[in-house]
Amino acid sequence: MPRWKELPAEISSSERQLLVQLRRLKDHSDLSLASLAGRTSYSRSSWERYLNGKKPVPRKAVEELARVCGTEPTRLLVLYDVAERSRPRTTATGRTDESSSASPESARPLEPAREAEPEPEPGQERETASAAAPEPEPRPGPTPIPEQRPSDSRRPGRTVPLGWLVAAVVLAVAVSFGAGLLTARAWDDDAPAKKKTGPVAAGTGYLRGQTYECAVQRKDGRLRAGHSDTREMLLDINSTGFDVVEAQCLLREKGFDPGVFDGLYDERTKGAAKKFQQARHLVVDGIIGPDTWRELRR
Template sequence: MAQWKELPPHIAGSERQLLGHLRRLKDHSGLSLAALAGRTGYSRSSWERYLNGKKPVPRRAVEELAQACDTEPTRLIALHEVAERNRTKAPERQTDPTRPPKSVPTQAREPEPEQEQPQGRTAGTPGRTVRLRGMLLALALAVVVSFGAGLLAARAWDDDTPAATTGGSAAGTGYLRGQTYTCEVHRKDGRLRAGHSDTREMLLDINSTGFDVVETQCLLRAKGFSPGVFDGLYDERTKKAVTEFQRSRHLVTDGIIGPDTWQELRG
């Protein structure tokens, strides 16, 4: 099974869930990206962009992937509709928050004095120059401040961002690979929670990463099947703990976290 790239941090939870399902479906089918391109109307490079979160996956591509993998597409289409609806409601933001912002000019060219001459004052007088320079500097400052505020809002916008981290990462920031997270499991609304993710449907398997995996690792420890690590990386130790937990609950012992396993973990 090919190792997937980590999804960009700006991708929202609904779209992240859709891509997780599509990746899992593709892997379980045994099809390579080239083979998938041969069975659908989309090229290998298009599938690479779609499944790695570089470009939103079209609804037609979702349907064709399900058909190529002999899977009923109804649930995938429903997830796609939710992701698309949330995407259109999201505020305009930078495609990649990690990319440095484009440079903003700090000084604009002053127009020739002859372009606009106030009545009673000749072009090129000191009063005219001072007013133009002040207006241009104020405009440039407003552009810089507005751009900075928009960038901060884009980085902060993520309806799936958890609240509990350690090791110097402030609450509300994105998942950091290689960092160990705390596990403070408690019961809320009748379900166990560790404070990293509220999902009950996300599919997780080997090489999955993120706060959904941290939540799984914490809940496994609370159930007596600790994987020994709480870093958000679904490795062999985590999969072994999941398999043992599934066996104890008489679930399908495939080591894959799905809705049934989530229900038992949060119960």
């Protein structure tokens, strides 16, 4: 089974929770994206964008995925409604108002109608037209480029104006620099995240590839590691963030070491979660949900 891509960091936690459940449902059905496209009204590329967080998944797509996989859609639709309320909304003020985008000429006041002039007599029509129409001013043509003559070796002719040549050189440098930035960004995205030595204390912003400290203590009757207070967030493969760091710290506190505390829910973290669920007589699926959180914080 191919590994899912990591969800974008800018999507909300409720949107992330919905996509984790949809991915899990798709994986359990053993349906490929092509098979899913054949059984629903959405294409393979649409499902790829929906399940990887590139585009918000429609409500109808959630219902069709649940129907194809033979699952009751009620719980997924509840998650969808929560995620849909957290999505940014496009208001009428954010769209271009056709009335306000009219051309400046249409907003100008109409000029008063000119009085009709008397029609000239047939004999005077040509003379009046030629006298009334002013002669058009000659427009300056392009500057002629001096032709280089073979016999004149002292002054070679220029075929391109100097201003154009400078602009072309500047544009070429800018394009080369931009291409270098895109290439470096592509290599950086494909390269694995570099882990910095030493744990990072709690309170800093989450950075992928770094490890974090685990200062587990009991507060208000529940264990906390200082990274997250959640008791409901669903965590599965490719989940990231401080919720994952909190779960990793609590798993180690309970005697089930996930290996690292980097906020990435990988196979080793999922294996530790399964062992903990089995020891607590929970559903052994490796997905940390409300029941597993409750046992972790005891």
